[in-house]
Amino acid sequence: MPRLSRRAFLAGGASIALSTTPLYASNEQRRVETSLGHVDIPAHPQRVLAIDSRISLEAALALDLPVIGYSHSRARPWVPVPGSVPMLTAPPDLEQILMLAPDLILCPDSSPNSDWWPLVRLSSIAPVLPSNHLQTWQVNLQRLGDWLGKTPMVQQRLREHGSLIEDIRKAHAHALANLRFAALYYDPVKRRAMVCSQGTSYGLVMPAQVLSELGGREIGAERLGPNGEVTLECFGDVFGDVDAILLIDFGNGAARELSAEPLWQRLPAVRAGRIHVMKGNCVFGSVYTARYLAEGWRGLLARGQT
Secondary structure (H helix, E strand, O other), rough: OOOOOOOHHOOOOOOOOOOOOOOOOOOEEEEEEEEEEEEEEEOOOOEEOOOOOOOOHHHHHHHOEEEEEOOOOOOOOOOOOOOOEEOOOOOOHHHHHHHOOOOOEEEEEOOOOOOOOOHHHHHHOOEEEEOOOOOOHHHHHHHHHHHHHHHHHHHHHHHHHHHHHHHHHHHOHHHHHHOOEEEEEEEEEEEEEEEOOOOOOOOHHHHHHHHHHHEEEEOOHHHOOOOOEHHHHHHHHHHOHHHHEEEEEEOHHHHHHHHOOOHHHHHHHHHHHOOOEEEEEEEHHHHHHHHHHHHHHHHHHHHHHO
């Protein structure tokens, strides 16, 4: 395939490259119904591109799809992405994607005309299956599995996770019933905590999803800013009745700066030592991030029993 310039592609002049039959696709197809309408996808995709390194990549790996690349941000350490799978340009470079000749693309539908999740433009390169950050990771995985004819594999993944959740619930039933929890990370520039509760504009963030699965109580979104923010001077008002905190450490020094703040040190949960630090950005994701967070909540619950 000759190399096409970005200008030619975006101008719509690459009619041959934008053929509806991808270079590596098999002849067998499945017609599925998505938020995009009817989409014809390969029955056995061979070159899958995951636009988002969190939900898209994790779901693809959980279903043993042949991933050829991913975008957005570096895959988290707990996600078993093969070393041979490259991270691509972020935001996605449509010309780069075109040259990779995917036969299926996975992309969130959060902002279908944006630079980060250009779902509409991607559909001109290959069939696109969407995910939705307002749905649980289980719903997104189930939908993808149904579209691809991999429902039994999805059910197995959900059973595995369900067993893990049930084990934690049984071991820490008293703490789950009696304590209030918060999962948060710190923005040192704006000097505010970002709380991962359900009901904020960020959608169903993963720490809140997993805590809900466990049956734990969180800070209500009505006590937070639109995105879950809590300014430093409001720490006492918002976190004063929180018994245990899951602190997400992005590895950028923010958690260390937070630990030095006097208003943080005065919080009851901090004074009691009921803090568990989660290394890495686990705000969004799918099955692997859910497992990682379940173990993180287990660690915090163990502190809550002391």
